[in-house]
Amino acid sequence: MTYGLLTSDVPLGPFEGVAVTLWAAQGKQAKLHAKPSCSSLRSARVTQREVRLDALAVGRLCPQCAAYGAWAPRGTGLAVFVKAVTGLGLLYELHSYGEADEDACSDEDIDRAVTLLSRTPSSGPGGTENEEDEEDEDAWEVVREAREIRERVFVEWRRAASSLYRAHEVLGLFPWLKPWAETPMRLKAERLKVLRGQASRLVTPDALILAAAVSAMADPVLPHGDPAFAPLGDPAEVARQLKSLWCRWRQQVADAWDHPDEQMYLADQVTDSVGARRKGRDEVLARARQLLAQWQAEAQRVSSSGEAEHVLTARLLRPDAAVQRAYDDDSPLDRLSPWELGVLALWGVEADWEQFTIVLEVPEPVAARLLSQDGSGLSCVARNTQAPAVPEPASEPEGPLGPGVFDDTPVSARRPVTARHLRALRLASREADQLYLVFSVTAGPEVISLTALEQRCTAGWEGIIIAGAGDLPGNLVDTRQAAASPGVTPQGAGVWLPEVHDPHDPDFGRQLSTAEGERLLVRFCEGRQAADNALRTLALARGVPDLRELDGGYDDEGHHRNPFPAEVWHGLLAMEQLVLEPFETSWSPGSGLPLGVLAQVQAYTTDAAGRYEGRAHSPECPHRRPQSGVGRDDDMATIEELLNNTDFDPCGKCGGYAVRRLTDTQVAYYRAAHRLHDLMHRPAARHDTTGTGPMREILDELDDQQTAQAWFPTGTQARQWRRLVHRLRRELPEPSAP
Incomplete structure (x- = not known):
């Protein structure tokens, strides 16, 4: 199979007829190429052509150029569509998990694994010396093979479900593809049903019901005064060991799909602190196993009281588009415990993978646990109640993604952007998380991050995208990059230039300037990323009135979102502090000079008014959070507000704050004020x-x-x-x- 190749049978929808610029040799049927330097283009006479996109044009695309959509103009809706469909996108998903491959487990493998798992030795993987003879070792080897088969089946089921969900998501963003993809989607659903059936045979209802009962058990009274446990130490140590045993046993049983008999090996861990030949060790081990058996018997007693079945609707946590892309091999089912996966496989009766919901018919102990658990990737409600806590997104008035939303039409022809459009952008592009210049009637032009734009669109904001950072013309930053390149830096100089203290030196105050920020940005980008893209981002970020708005927050995996590379913060902020002595009036060294254009210079700190315990820190201080840059919880104060602020208690290591880099006019006045201050003294x-x-x-x-x-x-x-x-x-x- 060829991944990433757009074929002529794929419906183009609203993108049919869109003009694209391609190159070709002479001849009406010559292959079309994304660039004249394509290695497959060997003609001496190459012409640039504007081609209207249709099935014939797609069929003429050079296979090398057609792969991965290199021919679609960057930053356009067409590029988003091509990236979502090609590569490891929709076309890949439609050809995946539609039928059993050579590595799939056969029915004979499943039958053998079911037989072996039903008679698994009850001692678990850590038996005593008497159990570790050759015969038992062979038996455990066979059991391990059966468990590997179970794991393989569940892994394939999870991945097939995730693949089907991702295909549904792309089809939801580009609905004109649904009729064309109907047959492969049906095959994927049928294969997923077969895998779920195989997985359901490899788990037993008794084990899952017992696990549900164990999770609801209250902490038992632990016999820390039992003489059998005396070799473990004093009563406090015995109590600690038994509490640890209970917690480990409950967690292992509650989250597993194995029978509690499989966790009997935990009793052996209690004797780790007792020597193998120490008197009383066997008594400790026997009493610990007795405790585990008592807890298991109590769970069986509780679980046997509930035989009624309940119908639940389980909703799987939808993946965050920022971390779940169309080409990521990551299943949302991976967030579930083995017990939850076993429940879905065994008692699932109806699944809607487009909505990410599964209807379950479960016994009472399982239903009670599913309805009460928090912090899981599975949200359940009774079938006869209202909709789940995670509502479906409201239908959007705008149609599917097409030309005019992104940078593929004049600004006057742009269509309002919606949350659906932005989700398509996230799914298709690794470069989506950047800054955007947007326009709305209510707020005018603004520079905001993609995360902020998503939040606004979800809340009903109406506006258009004018350009992303990557869309800015290169000639705007070429001269800045040349001026900031290492070629103009003195030979042998480090990344940080030496600080200048003489106010009459022409370089005094340079470390605070925007030019120095650009130089640092280029230096930090050497060998790691393109400096021109970083400078474009910096140019847009300078238009943000409050840098705290650039905090991208966290995705549903707990990872911090960065709307741009961390190095850009050095272009926005000077981690050095202003020397404010010339402007001070409260003590004698000050000269009382007016702040002038420096009054509204922004300073960012963790605590500008001494409201919290501890000292104030700058965004790059090692004493604060690990993420670079300004956070939404930071304080912003002007230099005028910080001047003579007796409540401000700065960190002695970082100075307490970082300032937004000074313009040429501000640097000139800062230097002039220090020169005048020097003359006055x-x-x-x-x-x-x-x-x-x-x-x-x-x-x-x-x-x-x-x-x-x-x-x-x-x-x-x-x-x-x-x-x-x-x-x-x-x-x-x-x-x-x-």
Whole structure:
């Protein structure tokens, strides 16, 4: 089978007739290629053609170029469709698990495994020395083979179910494919039914009912004062050992599909702290086995009281599209315990894999456990009650994904994006989790992450996608990348440039600038990822008013979502702190200079107001969470708010906060303020008639009226600045006559 090849029989739906740019040699029936450099294109005369996509055009596609959709324009709805169907997408799923392959277990294998599992030795895999003779070892080898068959059947069943679900999901996003895929989908459903039947024979109802009863048992009274357990130690140690035995036995039985007899080996673990030849060891082992038998007998007594059957609807936890893609070999059934899988296989009577639901007819102890358990991948409700706790998504007014949602039409022809469109994007593209420039009538243009866009669409937001970070023209970042490339970095310099403390040095304040952020980003991307894509992301991220909005949250697997590579945070944030002494007024070293354009510079910290115990940390401090960047729980404060804030208690290692990188104008004023502050605190130099020339030049430079207007948002601050400069100039003595 050829994976990833779009064939001419696949319906194109709304994408039929879409114009794509391809290359071909001379001739009406020449193969169409995604790029002129294709190795299969050997003609000297290659022409670029605009082709209307249809079955004939698909049939003429070069097999090498057609594989994996390299010919579809990036960032378009057509590219999303092609990626979802080709590669390891729908076409792969339709050819998977439709019939038994050469590795599938035969009916004879199943019959043999059922016979062997029904007479499994009750001592478990850790029997005593008397049981470990050659005959028993051979018997255990046969049993292990039977268990391997059971595991293989359940693994194939889980994967087949997941494959069928993924195929349904793609068909739901592109419904015009359903009639075409009807036959292979029917074969997959029939094969899945056969696998479920095989799996149901390899588990026994008695074991599953007992496991349900054990899970509901209360903690028993433990005989920690029993003389038989004296070799284990004092009563406290005996109590600890028996509590551990109970917890391990209950967990092993409750989560397993094996009979509780299989867990008798746990009694041997109680004697681990007792030497093999120590007096009393056999008594400890015998009493521990007796305890396990008592607990098992109690579970059997409880389970025998409930024979009535209950009809339940079980809903499997839908995979998160961010981690469950069309080409991932991961089954949502893998989240279930063996006991839950056994219940689905044995008592499942009707399954809807499109809705991810299974109707169960289960005995009372099993029903009670299914209805009461939390934190499982299986959500159950009684059949005669309302719908499950996880509701179906509301139907969306927009139709299926087609041209006009993403970057395949002019902006004036864009269609509103919906949650369904974004799910298709996640399923088809590993590059989906990025920043997007969107537009809505209510909020205008915004830059948001895909996670935030999904949340808005689910809540009813109406708007369009203008561009993703990957859609920005390369010529916007080419010059920035060239300026920030290692070629302009001094030879032998490390990633971090040495800090400059002299305010009169032209490089003073550079470590806070956006240019330095771009240089760091390019350096960090060396050898790991494309710097141009990272710079595009940085360009979009700079348009976000509050960087906390970039936190992607967590998926349903508990993994943190990153809307861009972690290195981009170094382009957005300077982990160094501003030296605010020139602007302070509360103590003598301060000069009381106006903050000007620095007043609204954003600072991000864990605690800006001293509300929590402990010190405040910056986003990159090793004392805080492991994820890079700003989190939605962080605080944002302006430099004006942090100035003279006595409640702010910064970490001595990181400085307590990181600032949003300064623009060229902000860096220029930051340096100018420090230069003026330095002159104000050098009275001896101001009265030296032989060396005031350079100081006059500096003051003349700082008194530039046009520059001052860019530094200060109000005329009051500009006048305050000029008064300070003029006062210093008046204090300078007249230059000596030659």
